[in-house]
Amino acid sequence: MRLLHTSDWHLGRAFHRVNMLGAQAEFIGHLVTTVRERAVDAVVVSGDVYDRAVPPLAAVELFDDALHRLADLGVPTVMISGNHDSARRLGVGAGLIGRAGIHLRTEPSAAGTPVVLTDAHGDVAFYGLPYLEPALVKDEFAVEKAGHEAVLSAAMDRVRADLATRAPGTRSVVLAHAFVTGGEASDSERDITVGGVAAVPAGVFDGVDYVALGHLHGCQTITERVRYSGSPLAYSFSEAGHRKSMWLVDLGGDGSVSAERLDCPVPRPLARIKGTLDGLLTDPAPARHEEAWVEATLTDAVRPADPMARLTERFPHILSLVFAPERAPDDPQVSYARRLAGRGDQQIAQDFVAHVRGAGPDEEEAAVLRAAFDAVRADAAVREVAR
Numbered sequence: 001m002r003l004l005h006t007s008d009w010h011l012g013r014a015f016h017r018v019n020m021l022g023a024q025a026e027f028i029g030h031l032v033t034t035v036r037e038r039a040v041d042a043v044v045v046s047g048d049v050y051d052r053a054v055p056p057l058a059a060v061e062l063f064d065d066a067l068h069r070l071a072d073l074g075v076p077t078v079m080i081s082g083n084h085d086s087a088r089r090l091g092v093g094a095g096l097i098g099r100a101g102i103h104l105r106t107e108p109s110a111a112g113t114p115v116v117l118t119d120a121h122g123d124v125a126f127y128g129l130p131y132l133e134p135a136l137v138k139d140e141f142a143v144e145k146a147g148h149e150a151v152l153s154a155a156m157d158r159v160r161a162d163l164a165t166r167a168p169g170t171r172s173v174v175l176a177h178a179f180v181t182g183g184e185a186s187d188s189e190r191d192i193t194v195g196g197v198a199a200v201p202a203g204v205f206d207g208v209d210y211v212a213l214g215h216l217h218g219c220q221t222i223t224e225r226v227r228y229s230g231s232p233l234a235y236s237f238s239e240a241g242h243r244k245s246m247w248l249v250d251l252g253g254d255g256s257v258s259a260e261r262l263d264c265p266v267p268r269p270l271a272r273i274k275g276t277l278d279g280l281l282t283d284p285a286p287a288r289h290e291e292a293w294v295e296a297t298l299t300d301a302v303r304p305a306d307p308m309a310r311l312t313e314r315f316p317h318i319l320s321l322v323f324a325p326e327r328a329p330d331d332p333q334v335s336y337a338r339r340l341a342g343r344g345d346q347q348i349a350q351d352f353v354a355h356v357r358g359a360g361p362d363e364e365e366a367a368v369l370r371a372a373f374d375a376v377r378a379d380a381a382v383r384e385v386a387r
């Protein structure tokens with residue numbers, strides 16, 4: 001059985017001031033063409049269909065168009081909700097859409113109920129695990145301490161239990177939206193840390209033939225059988241080095257997996273350039289980025305006048321400007337943003353305590369901070385669900 005694995009479409013999301021709906025529509029067209037030309041048997045979409053719980057109308061219309069085109073192909077599709085989607089909103093109409101062969105899985109309670117597709121070698125059971133927000137699903141999965149590993153393990157126990165009841169030789173595919181240990185993040189995923197932990201070990205998914213992951217926006221291989229497709233488009237300059245892709249996965253009759261990486265259309269390349277304003281305007285080297293979406297980091301010791309207007313003359317598609325004057329790392333002038341870069345909320349809070357008190361938090365105090373961050377996140381998640 002030949003699968004096409006994609007995720008993290010984030011329909012409706014903009015890239016800085018650029019509306020990406022045109023590029024998103026082009027990707028949908030590319031997806032449909034690929035399904036037809038490469039004789040795909042099933043499409044899997046591993047969450048974050050939309051960028052927000054309440055997406056703009058144009059994004060909803062684009063998704064509707066994608067559903068119609070996938071249904072017209074007659075190729076079954078399995079989709080789950082991600083942490084950016086409102087599972088309940090996305091799930092409205094799922095029963096009816098399912099009759100057209102598009103299986104939207106947004107209910108955690110259905111974790112152990114697969115969509116079963118069949119080829120010449122027998123059945124393939126597709127288990128769609130929507131993004132599981134630990135605080136919201138801990139009762140459903142009867143776990144005491146709400147963490148990502150606990151709830152995903154419990155959901156996977158249901159998958160394995162169901163699989164054990166099926167005919168020997170039944171192959172299995174799991175769709176999940178999670179941060180798996182060893183995966184590399186970018187700047188465009190929303191933080192999902194709970195209890196100080198964001199990631200789950202890949203071993204949680206043991207016992208199935210292929211795990212189609214969503215959440216991380218870079219295409220990556222955790223193991224031969226556990227992969228991220230990544231987002232089809234870049235949504236931050238941290239993805240300037242990414243090659244945006246989908247996985248074309250051939251699932252053999254014996255459960256063997258071979259995967260081919262397929263490139264997605266690139267609306268416009270991304271470039272990060274760095275130097276003094278005069279250097280960026282006159283050096284020959286950045287000429288190859290003149291048509292790219294550009295993020296320029298200015299290293300001038302003194303902020304120059306009108307930098308954006310001047311850079312736009314050479315780089316008409318410049319979208320982002322960063323000031324990073326060259327200074328010694330211990331210079332108190334090093335910007336606040338740079339001091340925070342790459343550190344999580346917990347670490348920032350702990351460093352703040354150390355800064356104002358002279359000593360960082362002890363274990364008990366660190367736990368209080370963690371609990372506070374968890375409470376804020378859980379509250380935000382509950383609000384999202386209620387929208």
Ligand SMILES: [Mn+2]
Nearest residue numbers: 008048189215
């Ligand atoms: Mn995402």
